[in-house]
Amino acid sequence: MSIELDRDGDFITLSMGPHHPATHGVLRLVVTTDGEVVSVCKPDIGYLHRSIEKIGENLEWGQFVPYTDRVDYVCSMNSNHAWVLSAEALLATSEATKLVIPERAEYIRVLFAELNRISSHLVAVGAMAMDIGAFTPFLHAIAQREVINDIFEKTCGARLTYNYMAVGGVLRDLHRGAEDEIRACLATLEKAMVDFNRLITANSIFKGRLAGVAPVSADLALSFGLVGPNLRGSGVDFDLRRDLPYGIYDRFKFEVPTGQAFGGSQGIQGDCYDRFVVRLLEILESIRICRQALDQMPPSAEKEDDPVGGWMLTKAAAKSLRKPPVGEVYFRTENPRGETGYYLVSDGTKMPYRVKIRTGSFTALSVFETLAPGLMIADLVAVIGSFDIVLPEVDR
Amino acid sequence: MSAVSARNPRQKKALSLEQILEIVQAQDSQATITTAANGERSLQIRPSELPAVARALKEDDRTAFEQLCCLTGVDLLKFPAQADQPATDALQCVYDLHSVVHTHSLRLKVTTPRQAAEIPSVEAVWGVATFFEREIFDLLGVAFPGHHDLRRLLLPPDWVGHPLRKDYVYPETYGGVELKREGQTFESGPYT
Structure with a gap:
């Protein structure tokens, strides 16, 4: 959609947020509009700033894991994973x-990271449909997410902020019967995705609402640091899990879906509908990875003392974390909202010298000032939904 | 440069740090390779060289660093002196670049004195720098000449000081709210 801003108009400045229900948290967009068309859009963030990076400088390495839960609470497992890997x-x-990370712990990490990616994408696609007025799909998506949350709850005791992964392993083994529960969950999920697609993805009103809206070219996406599904929606074939595999991701076979102008005749590569569909396709790929992880996973050692890395930190990890090497590292992982990277500087003491958290939502917001001019206000809401922005991750 | 599929093996050609150094030095740059104590290698350049070097790194087909993955700052005030890096009274900005085409990465470092911290903006090269630079300006107090809208990003506009500096002292009040609790020292350092 393109609208020319060639006529003189009276401009109105609107403050969208910080408590707008469609902004996925406390985001404020200061929008100057000409009628219903956005001419200037400036994101205003910081309402959820909890200075997690500063806190990180004052905590021991192993103590920081619960804070990563709060960096992105929609996919805490992935946030945990990113931190412990870094x-x-x-x-x-x-x-x-x-x-040396125990083999079974590596598989549990991947399994839970992918399950959390599925539940995060379910929230993303459901909330996006809700943002633009379709309420029912959100409930379908949340119902499936509940099943995954139940599995997490049985293993680690929490439904949202898990604090499950630890440097050197994971906190405890899977609960008894978890493998069967996960397989059953994946099977129902596959069926549910078919229903979900019939309900909303193939819906011509929904398609017409999103196809061709706010297309992001591949060059623009790369320049503005869009990552993950937002980058792949623009047709850039890049996934850290495949191209720079970390952990044990090189052992799994999966496809990397990219945006192909799925919206049909109105669709443009990189539009809102592409970003939506890429997430749905990624759910199916994550199901594949989960199944492979379940097949390859070594059986539980069934030892009380040290099954998968132990309760809290193993002795080896605790010893290493008391005197880590001096230096720096930047480690990138593929989270549901794209690349989450930790730039860590260590001065050799038990506390980090600097913790920088690079998140996908933060950089996704930077494109708004360039992308929004020319859009309708109603489309801006769809764009926020399509980028899947989670505000605690932006403000940290 | 156009965004190309990362899966085209004919185009894919990862460069070593030495090869990248040659390309950077062709830009009249005094770039050197620095090695952190744990072996992580990076290119160190002067602030004044940054715009030309950044543009070359992005637009040269051999390097093609389309992505600025991470831009952050570190206050070196309390960092212990290392073998090849003496203790400095400086702020360091760290640019982590990545090329989707060649799947290679580069870390670029620029240091600037703490008293008059200033590094030219690279937002004309990588749009995402707009936000990263505002964050560094906010939390570390580095100015980025050339940035179109350099304001605080995460903290309120009337906040005093830059919290990620190592000599930052916590404010005792903000907006009429008492922040200091009884028996608490408000010097920078570990929470007790």
């Missing part, structure tokens, strides 16, 4: 502190 990458730069 800390382990730093420890791996010196032979003296290098950790």
Whole structure:
């Protein structure tokens, strides 16, 4: 959709937010409009700033895990995963502190990270449909997410902020019968996705509402640091899990879906509908990865003392974290909202010297000032939904 | 440069840091390779060289760094002196670049004195720098000449000081609200 701003008009400045229900948290967009057309859009963030990076400088390495839950609460497992992998990458730069992660713990991490990616994408697509007025799909999506939350709750005791992964392993083994529950959950999920697609994805009103809205070209997406599904929606074939595999991701086979102008005749590559469909396709790929992880996973050692890395930190991890190597590391992981990277600087003490958290939502917001001019106000809401912005991740 | 599929093996050609250094030095740059204590290598350049080097790194087909993955700052005030890096009274900005085409990465470092911290903006090269630079300006107090809208990003506009600086002292009140609790010292340092 393109609307020319060639006529003289009276401009109105609107403050969208910070408590607008469609902004997924406390985001404020200061929008100057000409009628219903946006001419200037400036995001105003910081309402949820909890100075997590500063807190990180004052905590021991292992104590920071619960804070990563709060960086992005929609996918806490992935946030945990990113942190422990980063800390382990730093420890791996010196032979003296290098950790060996138990095989089963690696599989549990991938399994839970992918399950959390599914539940996060379910929230994203459901909330996006709700943002533009379709309430029912959200409930369908949330119903499936509940099943995944139940599995997490049985294993680690929490439904939202898990604090489950630890440097050196995971906090405890899967609960008894978890494998069967996860397989059953994946099977119902597959059926539910078919229903979901019939309900909303193939709906011509929904398609017409999103196809061709706010297309982001591949160059623009790369320049403005769009990552993850937002970048792939623009047709850039890049996924850290495949291209720079971390953990044990090189052992799994999966496709990387990219935006192909799915919206039909009105669709443009990189429009809101592409970003929506890419997330749906990624759910199916995550199901594939979960199944492979379940098939390859070594059985539980069934030892009370140290099944998968132990309760809290293993002795080896605790020892390494007391005296980590001096230096720095930047570690990138593929989270549901794209690349989450930790830039860590260590001065050799038990506390980090600097913790920088690079998140996908933060950089996605930077494109609004360029992308929004020319859009209708109602489309702006769809764009926020399509980028899947989670505000605690932006403000940290 | 157009965004190309990362899966085209003919175009894919990862460069070593030495090869990238040659390309950077062709821009009249005094770039050097620095090695952190744990072996992580990066390119160190002067602030004044940054705009030309950044543009070359993005637009040269051999490097093609389309992505600025992470831009952040570190206050080196309390960082212990290392073998090849003496303790400095400086702020360091760290640019982590990545090329989707070649799947190679580069870390670029620029240091600036703490008293008059200033590094040219790269938002004309990578749009995402708009937000990253505002965040660094906010939390570390580095100015980025050339930035079109350099304001605080996360903290309120009337906040005093830059919290991620190592000599930051917590304010005792803000907006009429008492922040200091009884028996609490408000110096920078670990919470007790």
